[in-house]
Amino acid sequence: MTTKNSRLEQFAHLLRRAGFGATRAELEEYSSHGYEAFVEGLLSPSDRNRLPDDLIRRYNVDQSELRIVDSAAANWLYRMITTDAPLEEKIALFWHSLLATGERKVNNPKSLHSQIEMFRRHGLGKLPKLLVEMSKDPAMIHWLDNNDNHRDAVNENFGRELLELFSMGIGNYTEEDVRECSRAFTGWTMENAEYMALKAHKASIWPYSRVAWQFEYRAHDHDDGEKTFLGETGNFNGEEIIDIIVKQPATAQFICRRLYQFFVADEIADEGEALIEQLGRTYFDSGYEIRSVLRTLFTSEHFKSDSVRFARVKSPVELVVGTLRTAEAFQWPSIDVHQVALSTNFMGQELLNPPTVEGWHEGTEWIDGGTLTERVNFAASYLGAPQSVGVRRVMQRLADLAGGDLSPSEVVDICLDQMGPLPISEDTRKILEGHLTREDETTEASGRQIAEVFRLIVSSSEYQMA
Numbered sequence: 041m042t043t044k045n046s047r048l049e050q051f052a053h054l055l056r057r058a059g060f061g062a063t064r065a066e067l068e069e070y071s072s073h074g075y076e077a078f079v080e081g082l083l084s085p086s087d088r089n090r091l092p093d094d095l096i097r098r099y100n101v102d103q104s105e106l107r108i109v110d111s112a113a114a115n116w117l118y119r120m121i122t123t124d125a126p127l128e129e130k131i132a133l134f135w136h137s138l139l140a141t142g143e144r145k146v147n148n149p150k151s152l153h154s155q156i157e158m159f160r161r162h163g164l165g166k167l168p169k170l171l172v173e174m175s176k177d178p179a180m181i182h183w184l185d186n187n188d189n190h191r192d193a194v195n196e197n198f199g200r201e202l203l204e205l206f207s208m209g210i211g212n213y214t215e216e217d218v219r220e221c222s223r224a225f226t227g228w229t230m231e232n233a234e235y236m237a238l239k240a241h242k243a244s245i246w247p248y249s250r251v252a253w254q255f256e257y258r259a260h261d262h263d264d265g266e267k268t269f270l271g272e273t274g275n276f277n278g279e280e281i282i283d284i285i286v287k288q289p290a291t292a293q294f295i296c297r298r299l300y301q302f303f304v305a306d307e308i309a310d311e312g313e314a315l316i317e318q319l320g321r322t323y324f325d326s327g328y329e330i331r332s333v334l335r336t337l338f339t340s341e342h343f344k345s346d347s348v349r350f351a352r353v354k355s356p357v358e359l360v361v362g363t364l365r366t367a368e369a370f371q372w373p374s375i376d377v378h379q380v381a382l383s384t385n386f387m388g389q390e391l392l393n394p395p396t397v398e399g400w401h402e403g404t405e406w407i408d409g410g411t412l413t414e415r416v417n418f419a420a421s422y423l424g425a426p427q428s429v430g431v432r433r434v435m436q437r438l439a440d441l442a443g444g445d446l447s448p449s450e451v452v453d454i455c456l457d458q459m460g461p462l463p464i465s466e467d468t469r470k471i472l473e474g475h476l477t478r479e480d481e482t483t484e485a486s487g488r489q490i491a492e493v494f495r496l497i498v499s500s501s502e503y504q505m506a
Contacts (some may be wrong), residue, residue, distance in 0.1 A: 047071050049461050051078070052240045053349050056506045057303045058082050058338060058433045059126025061362035064458055066435070074248035083164065083331050085125035091118050091373065099373035105150070112149035113381040113391035116156060120361045121370045131330070134157050134302050134394075140399035141183045143392050150252040151179040152392045164331040167295065167323075171207065171282045178230040178253030184397065187229045189222060191263040196222040196499055203395055204393030212290035219248055220267040224281040227262030230255055234423045252295055286328045292320040299333060303328060304343055305351035306403035315342045336454070350463070350505040353406050356387035359415055363498075366459065367422040367427045407504065423459070428488045430458050432462065434490050450478035451485050455493050464502050472496055 051071040055062040059082070068077060096102045096118055106112045120129045138161060143152055155177050164168040174180055181187050181198070189195040199222030203213045213221075230253045267276045270284050285291055296319040300312060318340070319333050326332035337343055354362065360383055364370055370377060382499065384391060388411050394400055407415075422432050428454070437454055438446065447452075452472045456462045464472075473491055476485060497503055 046461075049349075052461060053083075053344075054079070054288075054338060055123070055126070056146050057130075057343075057352075058131055060120060060358060061365050063366060063368060070351075076339055079335065082127045082338075083335055086145070087124045089124045090293060091122040091371070096373050100375065101506050106153050107149065109143040109152070109390075110378055110381050111150045112153045113505075114377045115153065115386070115443065116379060116391060117357075117361065117377060117380055117384075118370065118373070120357070121364045127334075128160050128163070131334075132159040133355075134299070135159040135163050135170070137394070137399045137402070138298055139180070140394040141177075141506065142394050142396075143249075146179045146182050148179065148182075148253065149392065149493070151182075154252050155179045155447070156392075165329065167291075167328040167330060168282050168286045170330070171202075171286070172279055172378065174206070175202070175225065175278050176255040178255055179256070181228065181230050182253070186225055189226050189228070190261050191223075191377075193256065194219065194222050194226065194263070197226060205397060206286060207285050207294060209294045210360065217269055220269040221281050222271070223263045223265070224276045225278045226350060227258045227260070228255070228278055229258055229261070235495065237253055241298075246449045258461055279377065287462045289320070295325060295330075296320050296333060299337065300406070301402075303334070303337060305348045307328075307351070308354060309347075311342050311347070315340055316462065345494070348440050348487050350502065352506045354504055354506045355400070355402060355406060356384040356389035357503070358393065358413070359387070360384050360418060362506075363419045363422050367432065369422055373491075383414065383418050387411045387418075396470055412504075415504065419498035420495040424431070424491050426491045428494070430490070430494060432485055434458050435487050438485060445461075446485075448473040450488075451476055455497065459494070459497055462502055464497075464500065468500050480498045 048067050048071045050157075052062065052067055055067070055070070058079075074079075086088060093103075096115065100111070100114070102108070102111045103115050106115060116129075120126075123129055136156065141152060141160075142401060143149060146152060158173050159170075162265060175198075184198040184201055185195050189198065196218055200218045203221060204210055214451060235264050247296075260278065263275075264275055266273060269281060272284055274280065276284075280357065293316070296316045297308070299319065300308060300316050304315070307313060315337070319336055321331050322336040323329075342348065351434070360380060364380070370380075381391065388406060389400055400406075419470040422428065423433065434454055437458075438451065441450075441454075449469075453467060456464065467468075475493060475496060476489060
């Protein structure tokens with residue numbers, strides 16, 4: 041691989057993992073800061089500028105109600121593309137992937153939109169608080185049938201997935217634990233906001249269409265009898281069950297492994313196992329705080345090492361948002377954002393609609409013949425046009441450097457620098473340089489040639505990795 045272990049590349053790596061990438065100008069600005077201080081800013085952002093919601097609604101009126109899932113997904117994409125607090129969106133995407141909730145059953149995009157807001161508020165905080173809020177989330181309640189979980193007719197769907205997929209993993213609890221956990225969440229249900237407004241003798245702010253659901257606790261439907269769960273006995277409600285769950289070593293291992301695979305590498309080698317153990321210690325020492333776990337992760341020598349750079353296949357959302365941030369697109373509302381939302385669907389990741397409660401199968405499973413074509417075509421359409429921001433900036437840089445009289449290798453380096461910096465294999469480099477030295481071309485690179493080089497770059501296997 042052709043790469044330089046530079047400070048700018050280190051920040052580029054961090055921004056690909058803790059966000060969705062950055063432009064060359066942003067990287068030069070960010071890399072002037074101390075690394076640890078910059079990590080702290082990502083973990084506790086003071087600047088949360090983004091494209092304003094009122095401006096979006098003015099130009100995309102369908103996003104006032106968010107009646108359809110494509111509109112809700114497009115709304116989230118606007119924020120991912122334009123936010124100055126990328127880790128808030130990245131952690132929301134992590135929890136959306138892990139605590140998967142889908143529109144195909146929920147059938148209420150407004151409630152799913154509210155769930156993502158909840159992930160933003162609590163995703164970097166204490167795990168017990170997040171799991172309690174998730175358990176009260178109306179979309180989750182409907183998704184896993186906890187509205188059908190009654191003291192005299194226990195439904196185990198939510199209790200089972202809370203243990204199996206959301207916190208501990210198979211093999212760390214018994215069927216009796218599932219039953220007792222489910223009993224503790226009886227009476228945790230939801231009601232319609234319109235109904236709540238009528239009860240309070242107030243007019244609803246929504247005169248038509250669907251409204252977001254709200255959590256309701258029905259004490260008369262809660263089983264307040266004695267329960268024995270993971271070796272502890274008491275008259276547990278849902279909050280006490282979660283307090284027991286989060287202190288289990290299995291929970292620390294489960295959560296830290298998933299954080300590692302999302303933020304570091306698809307595959308876990310020996311050094312990764314050592315870091316996961318360190319993350320587990322931070323998890324307990326910090327009182328189960330995700331922010332502290334990520335601080336340990338991002339500042340670790342393992343995370344900063346060359347061995348884990350470009351060790352993850354970009355998810356469709358990461359590829360799309362990263363491409364658009366590099367292209368500096370959608371800084372102003374555009375109806376085209378709906379096609380962007382559909383593009384992630386075609387690549388295999390429909391935001392707000394994961395295929396099952398397991399979420400998406402990630403890593404190399406993101407890529408097959410059909411989805412790869414969609415990925416390449418999308419990136420090429422935004423980065424490989426002669427009028428694109430990236431091409432114009434490369435042409436300006438070529439003009440500034442010896443009037444454009446540079447070798448094909450130097451031109452390729454400038455293009456890769458603009459796109460990443462992106463390390464490539466020697467085989468890929470030969471293809472790119474060969475395109476610039478064809479006999480039918482002049483020795484001076486044109487805007488059309490640079491656009492073609494960009495299209496070749498986004499077609500490479502290297503561009504598919506984060």
